[in-house]
Amino acid sequence: MKISEQIRDYAKKMLEEGEVKQFIGFEKGRLPFHSTPVFITEPGQVERLIWDDYCITNLSKYLVNFSHEDGKTALVVKGCDSRGIVRLIQDHQLQREKLVLIGIPCQGMKDSLRFFSKGDDSLLSPGGKCQSCTHPNPVLYDILIGEEVKSVNMDRFKKTEEIENLNIDERYLYWSREFARCIRCYACRNVCPACSCLSCYLDQHRVDWHGKDPAENASYLLTRAIHVAGRCIECGECARVCPTGVSVMELNKKLIKDINELFGEQDAGVDFSQTHPLCQYHTDDPDDFQ
Amino acid sequence: MKTISSMLMTQFIEALAKEMPVIAPVKNEETVSFQPWSAGMEIEWQKNSLIPPKNLFLPQVEVLYKYQVSGVNGEIEEIDADDSPRVLLGIRNCDLHSILLLDKIFLTDDYIDSAYQSRRKNTVIIVLQCSQPLSTCFCTSLGVDPRGGEGADLVLIELDQGVRGSDKMMYDPGRDFGIEARTPKGEEILKKHEDFLSDLQKKPAPLENCNLHLDERGVKEKLPKMFDHSIWADLSMRCLGCGVCTYLCPTCYCFDLQGKNVGEEGFKYRCWDSCMFSDYTMMAGGHNPRPTKRERFRNRFLHKLSYYRERYGELLCTGCGRCLAKCPVHLDITYVAEKIKEAKADVREG
Numbered sequence: 001m002k003i004s005e006q007i008r009d010y011a012k013k014m015l016e017e018g019e020v021k022q023f024i025g026f027e028k029g030r031l032p033f034h035s036t037p038v039f040i041t042e043p044g045q046v047e048r049l050i051w052d053d054y055c056i057t058n059l060s061k062y063l064v065n066f067s068h069e070d071g072k073t074a075l076v077v078k079g080c081d082s083r084g085i086v087r088l089i090q091d092h093q094l095q096r097e098k099l100v101l102i103g104i105p106c107q108g109m110k111d112s113l114r115f116f117s118k119g120d121d122s123l124l125s126p127g128g129k130c131q132s133c134t135h136p137n138p139v140l141y142d143i144l145i146g147e148e149v150k151s152v153n154m155d156r157f158k159k160t161e162e163i164e165n166l167n168i169d170e171r172y173l174y175w176s177r178e179f180a181r182c183i184r185c186y187a188c189r190n191v192c193p194a195c196s197c198l199s200c201y202l203d204q205h206r207v208d209w210h211g212k213d214p215a216e217n218a219s220y221l222l223t224r225a226i227h228v229a230g231r232c233i234e235c236g237e238c239a240r241v242c243p244t245g246v247s248v249m250e251l252n253k254k255l256i257k258d259i260n261e262l263f264g265e266q267d268a269g270v271d272f273s274q275t276h277p278l279c280q281y282h283t284d285d286p287d288d289f290q
Numbered sequence: 291m292k293t294i295s296s297m298l299m300t301q302f303i304e305a306l307a308k309e310m311p312v313i314a315p316v317k318n319e320e321t322v323s324f325q326p327w328s329a330g331m332e333i334e335w336q337k338n339s340l341i342p343p344k345n346l347f348l349p350q351v352e353v354l355y356k357y358q359v360s361g362v363n364g365e366i367e368e369i370d371a372d373d374s375p376r377v378l379l380g381i382r383n384c385d386l387h388s389i390l391l392l393d394k395i396f397l398t399d400d401y402i403d404s405a406y407q408s409r410r411k412n413t414v415i416i417v418l419q420c421s422q423p424l425s426t427c428f429c430t431s432l433g434v435d436p437r438g439g440e441g442a443d444l445v446l447i448e449l450d451q452g453v454r455g456s457d458k459m460m461y462d463p464g465r466d467f468g469i470e471a472r473t474p475k476g477e478e479i480l481k482k483h484e485d486f487l488s489d490l491q492k493k494p495a496p497l498e499n500c501n502l503h504l505d506e507r508g509v510k511e512k513l514p515k516m517f518d519h520s521i522w523a524d525l526s527m528r529c530l531g532c533g534v535c536t537y538l539c540p541t542c543y544c545f546d547l548q549g550k551n552v553g554e555e556g557f558k559y560r561c562w563d564s565c566m567f568s569d570y571t572m573m574a575g576g577h578n579p580r581p582t583k584r585e586r587f588r589n590r591f592l593h594k595l596s597y598y599r600e601r602y603g604e605l606l607c608t609g610c611g612r613c614l615a616k617c618p619v620h621l622d623i624t625y626v627a628e629k630i631k632e633a634k635a636d637v638r639e640g
Binding site: 177207244 | 320341528533546564614
């Protein structure tokens with residue numbers, strides 16, 4: 001049976017039996033390459049649910065909107081969605097017992113947002129964020145649909161190292177050009193499962209606080225990177241949703257690489273037993289900065 | 291119609307740039323925006339810019355005045371907008387239409403925004419006609435003629451090359467253009483630079499239709515009765531509450547006033563703002579009349595589809611398709627209009 005049909009069957013059953021209050025998945029959007037999040041509450045609406053090559057959005061952040069409501073929510077999870085959920089549970093934003101997770105191993109999704117920049121050809125291969133995915137299989141689920149896929153062994157820090165190897169002037173130029181393109185739409189922040197503050201420091205309206213001036217782009221992007229350091233689950237949504245293609249994820253990658261080198265290999269949002277490396281200390285932690 | 295060959299186009303632009311700054315669509319990585327052009331910069335002729343040209347008239351940041359405090363005394367220095375003449379080259383008819391819509395906001399109804407006005411008055415506009423819409427384009431639904439030139443001084447016309455590239459989505463770069471003046475200012479420029487022009491007779495490239503349409507028949511009658519409709523909660527559930535749609539929209543013009551202090555000195559500036567942000571309607575006392583995504587989302591689409599039309603008789607949309615291409619969750623205006631049409635609402639005569 002096709003994955004879409006299996007999703008619909010589960011959704012119908014769960015909604016009819018009242019096991020869950022709503023079911024979050026994907027439906028087709030306006031254009032053939034648009035697949036977009038959908039929130040189903042009626043069993044009669046399950047036909048809208050689909051599964052195809054464009055279900056790239058990380059759905060985990062949406063759950064925060066329902067965490068204080070009664071009843072359970074079901075949702076479909078790829079590897080990246082499930083890691084977002086683990087992270088949000090660890091941050092006490094979600095309760096596991098209020099979730100029913102339908103895991104779907106992911107082959108890598110195509111990125112419709114690059115269409116405007118590049119034309120149709122770029123849609124033929126999986127989107128940028130999927131190319132460095134380390135966990136294509138859900139790490140947390142109740143039901144698994146489809147066969148687990150083999151994780152491709154790639155060097156996820158290749159570009160990070162390229163940037164590290166630039167000299168200081170070249171690196172400054174690189175990041176200046178990147179930061180210059182930021183339009184401060186905050187899509188990267190709003191989609192991020194590690195950005196779970198109810199009220200963001202950026203939304204405080206005060207003289208001398210952080211303003212909307214693009215001159216402060218670097219301070220915005222760097223501050224956000226530091227805020228999510230150690231909690232970033234590498235879903236790459238920040239870079240995907242960026243309308244101007246700022247390499248936001250490279251800031252996170254650099255911090256992940258540094259944390260791995262300083263405190264040993266870490267994988268945020270994979271294992272509940274793993275604690276946040278920057279929220280604890282050991283007496284033998286490196287202290288070279290002193 | 292005069293023509294200008296792709297070879298001479300660069301020289302024509304260089305000659306223009308000697309007289310006044312030329313602002314043209316150029317790339318930074320994959321992002322095309324309007325920037326001051328200088329020799330050696332490659333102009334993006336193939337597709338419309340990602341960043342709309344509205345920032346040339348309503349800059350993302352604009353300092354209004356500076357102040358200095360000493361004891362109980364203070365001094366204020368007003369900053370005038372830069373009104374030096376310039377050429378805006380290569381804008382499309384959808385974006386030209388957006389400027390005409392913004393004119394109604396900033397130049398009519400007894401309120402003239404002087405900074406906007408001086409920038410507007412001193413800009414020569416050279417529009418680039420479209421012949422092949424992208425799959426996200428729907429300008430013809432909004433009364434925009436992709437072959438038009440209303441509001442432009444000069445019009446660049448894509449010419450029929452006889453052969454189309456194999457990739458239908460892309461324009462053939464390096465082609466020749468037809469050029470026509472639409473205003474005395476435009477005539478003057480053509481006359482001054484007639485050495486670059488030839489009389490080579492070529493037909494304009496055939497115009498292809500938009501595949502996408504914004505069908506808003508019936509929306510106008512329904513919307514005033516739908517303020518408390520459940521559709522706003524349903525549609526906004528998917529919305530991330532980011533500002534991609536508003537900042538990339540050529541017609542969204544909301545701004546904020548912010549300030550910076552450095553010791554005894556400081557300045558006030560006007561900057562783009564988005565009605566999708568939580569602090570947009572935050573009152574000084576802490577009350578927010580649009581507390582959730584539902585109210586903010588509703589406001590944006592009522593502004594586009596209803597409020598602006600009530601005041602100025604048109605929709606606040608040009609069909610440029612940027613929101614369609616770049617909304618992270620594909621919540622575009624054509625989709626919203628379609629859902630409004632489908633919604634069961636009280637449509638009795640009011």
